[in-house]
Amino acid sequence: MKFLKENLAVGFMLLALFLGAGNIIFPPLLGQQAGTEFIPSILGFLITGVGLPLLGIVAVALNGGDLQHVANRIHPVFSIIFVSVIYLSIGPLFAIPRTAAVTYEIGVAPFLGDIQTSWLPLLITSLIFFIFVLYLSLNPSKLVDRVGKILMPLLLIVIALLAFKSFITPIGAIGESQGVYINQAFSKGFTEGYLTMDVLASLVFGILIVQSLAATGIVDRVKQVKMTISAGIIAAIGLAFVYISLGYIGATSAEVIGYQDDGGKIIAAAAQVLYGDAGNIILSAVIILACLTTAIGLVSANATFFNKLFPKLSYKFLVVVFTLFSFLISNFGLSTLISITLPVLMFIYPIAIVLMFLVMFDKLFGRRPLVYSLVLLATALVSLYDGIKTAGFEIEWYANILNTLPLHEQSLGWLVPAIVALIIGWVIHLFTKSSYKPRQNNI
Numbered sequence: 476m477k478f479l480k481e482n483l484a485v486g487f488m489l490l491a492l493f494l495g496a497g498n499i500i501f502p503p504l505l506g507q508q509a510g511t512e513f514i515p516s517i518l519g520f521l522i523t524g525v526g527l528p529l530l531g532i533v534a535v536a537l538n539g540g541d542l543q544h545v546a547n548r549i550h551p552v553f554s555i556i557f558v559s560v561i562y563l564s565i566g567p568l569f570a571i572p573r574t575a576a577v578t579y580e581i582g583v584a585p586f587l588g589d590i591q592t593s594w595l596p597l598l599i600t601s602l603i604f605f606i607f608v609l610y611l612s613l614n615p616s617k618l619v620d621r622v623g624k625i626l627m628p629l630l631l632i633v634i635a636l637l638a639f640k641s642f643i644t645p646i647g648a649i650g651e652s653q654g655v656y657i658n659q660a661f662s663k664g665f666t667e668g669y670l671t672m673d674v675l676a677s678l679v680f681g682i683l684i685v686q687s688l689a690a691t692g693i694v695d696r697v698k699q700v701k702m703t704i705s706a707g708i709i710a711a712i713g714l715a716f717v718y719i720s721l722g723y724i725g726a727t728s729a730e731v732i733g734y735q736d737d738g739g740k741i742i743a744a745a746a747q748v749l750y751g752d753a754g755n756i757i758l759s760a761v762i763i764l765a766c767l768t769t770a771i772g773l774v775s776a777n778a779t780f781f782n783k784l785f786p787k788l789s790y791k792f793l794v795v796v797f798t799l800f801s802f803l804i805s806n807f808g809l810s811t812l813i814s815i816t817l818p819v820l821m822f823i824y825p826i827a828i829v830l831m832f833l834v835m836f837d838k839l840f841g842r843r844p845l846v847y848s849l850v851l852l853a854t855a856l857v858s859l860y861d862g863i864k865t866a867g868f869e870i871e872w873y874a875n876i877l878n879t880l881p882l883h884e885q886s887l888g889w890l891v892p893a894i895v896a897l898i899i900g901w902v903i904h905l906f907t908k909s910s911y912k913p914r915q916n917n918i
Contacts, residue, residue: 481693485684485702486709488772491630492680493528493710494717495574495769497671499762500581502718503745504738505667506725509660510652513726516664517719523668525714527828531677532707534834536700542678543780545834549847555784557830558679560823565675566777567797569816572805574766574773575601580809581739582762585755597806605802607767612774612794630764631713633757637742638720640749645723647730662885669820670813673714674827677707679776686779739809774798822855822862825889829854839901841908846900853896857889 502520509516538545542561546554564570579600587596655663684703693699724745725738732744746754778793804812833847840846860877863870880888904911 482702482705483709485688485706486713487628487631488687489532489680489684489706490710490713491765491768492772493671493673493676493714493769494630494765495570495773497570497573498524498673498714498717499721499742499765500577500738501667501670502721502738503725503728503741504735505664506722506727507650507729507734507741508653508725509656509664509722510650510726510729512652512656512660513649513722516656516660516667517722519661519664519666520668520722521715521718523665523824523828524671524673524718525711527668527831528673528677528714529707529711530835531674531827531831532681532710533704534831535678535681536703536707538834541682543783546830548837548842549844549851557826558780559784561675561827562679562777562780564819564823565672565679566773567800567804569812569819570672570676571770571773571777571797571801572807573809573812573816574770575604575801575805576807576809576812577739578604578763578766581743582759582766585743586759594806597808601802601805604767604770605798605805608770608774608801609794609798611767611771612778612798613791630761630768633761633764634717634720636757637724637746637749637754637761638716641720641724641727641745644749645727646732646745646748647727649726650729650734653734659885662882662887666821666886669824670817672820674824674831676773678827678831679780680772682776682779770801774801818862818866820862821865821886822858825854825858825861825893826851829889829893833897840904841911843900843904843911846897846904849896849900850893853892854889857883857892861886861888 502517505516505520506513535542535545543554543558546558576597579597583596583600652660681703684706685699688694688699688702693702721742725741728741728745728748731748732741735741735744743755743758746758748754750757774794774797777797778790781793782788782790829850830847833850837847857877857880860870860873864874877883877888881891882888
């Protein structure tokens with residue numbers, strides 16, 4: 476019984492860390508735009524929003540729980556640069572400021588009336604938000620108790636209230652599919668899952684879980700791995716429930732609230748229809764709790780990593796720095812943050828996905844840096860263009876080359892080059908493995 480309670484606590488903690496701003500606002504928008512193509516689109520979204528993050532947790536847990544240690548198999552310099560980019564992307568540059576911006580836009584602004592157009596309410600909201608984040612992040616040993624045992628159950632309850640009502644008495648009929656979803660529902664859902672940043676987060680949450688388990692007295696390595704994987708499964712089930720529920724709310728909303736360009740507006744209007752004035756209160760509770768728990772985890776994870784990278788900078792000092800920086804960035808507003816985030820994700824997300832799969836099966840090619848490098852380089856050459864294109868720039872000669880790739884129109888053009896590079900690297904390994912001498916840190 477004690478072991479079950481421990482696993483549930485850690486699982487709820489991990490779910491709370493994953494379940495942040497993007498996880499609430501993107502599924503309703505996907506559902507509304509996908510309409511009658513909801514099933515294939517949500518399946519694509521679940522792959523990148525649930526399946527791959529679970530594999531990321533498992534991959535990192537089985538390989539020491541430390542992404543930097545794993546990335547060292549390629550090269551120490553690559554390890555430092557890539558892992559730092561991952562942490563900063565899901566940390567103070569994008570994800571942490573987004574949690575405060577979403578808290579304001581959906582959890583606070585609907586109650587402010589005309590004054591929400593002023594910059595002052597966002598400033599005050601983000602200031603209060605990050606004061607809580609700072610306090611709860613300064614002592615990471617309390618994360619399991621504070622997040623896993625208290626905030627997460629409350630969060631699930633308020634989401635369940637919305638989900639239950641939407642399934643029993645749907646807002647309306649499922650609407651017609653829109654835009655790209657008409658012909659490319661699955662691939663569009665797949666790339667929309669990038670916006671959750673869950674794959675990136677899964678690669679770095681492992682060390683935070685291990686640290687929290689150690690702080691509670693669980694130091695046995697085998698038990699830590701088992702509990703981390705169990706936590707990943709619990710979090711995956713919870714995420715799937717949330718995504719399907721919120722996506723379904725979006726899919727059935729257009730008939731009553733009309734088509735919207737923002738998932739936050741969809742879920743806010745839907746909550747009003749489902750529960751009246753109480754719906755807005757329920758929604759605010761969901762948003763504030765989800766964003767707060769995610770921000771706590773991301774601040775703690777970033778401070779832990781950079782403290783390890785730069786030991787002279789204390790954990791508490793880094794928590795203060797990242798919290799203050801995120802507070803400043805969050806005041807640029809939600810729409811600006813999202814517009815900047817997507818091009819970066821289109822570039823680094825495929826690299827992270829490929830790296831995760833390579834880590835799972837790298838014993839097949841002796842963990843050779845050459846194979847890693849070939850596959851990651853092939854992936855990066857394509858995903859770099861996707862990022863540039865998403866940012867609104869076009870390089871004609873670059874586009875002419877990549878347009879010939881299979882699945883390029885679906886933003887999955889990197890897949891075939893990655894597979895081809897893997898085959899080439901594996902063949903080279905087979906013919907040269909007898910003379911190969913691995914580096915000492917290639918473990």
